[in-house]
Amino acid sequence: MAKYNKVYKGDLKRFTDNKIYINVNYLKKGVYDLHIVYKNKVVKQVTFKT
Template sequence: MKKKRTAYQAEIDHIPTKEIHLNVNYLQPGKYVLKIMYKNKVIKKTTFKK
């Protein structure tokens, strides 16, 4: 049985500070890829497992 892949995407209008917090407590267990983009180019890519 194949696992169903789900893509999550979010856009932030205005960030009052220069910090971004990602709370992984609410994510389902699995492997995730975090991509940081600037001008439609990936500048940092990291993977993590919950």
């Protein structure tokens, strides 16, 4: 069985606050990479495990 990666992408319009919360409760167990992009450049890359 071939293993494949799913890529989810979303765009947010405006924030009313300077905080962003990401709820990871419903992710399957595994290792995830979070890339924060600003002007087409990765400014922060975080790896976390659930």
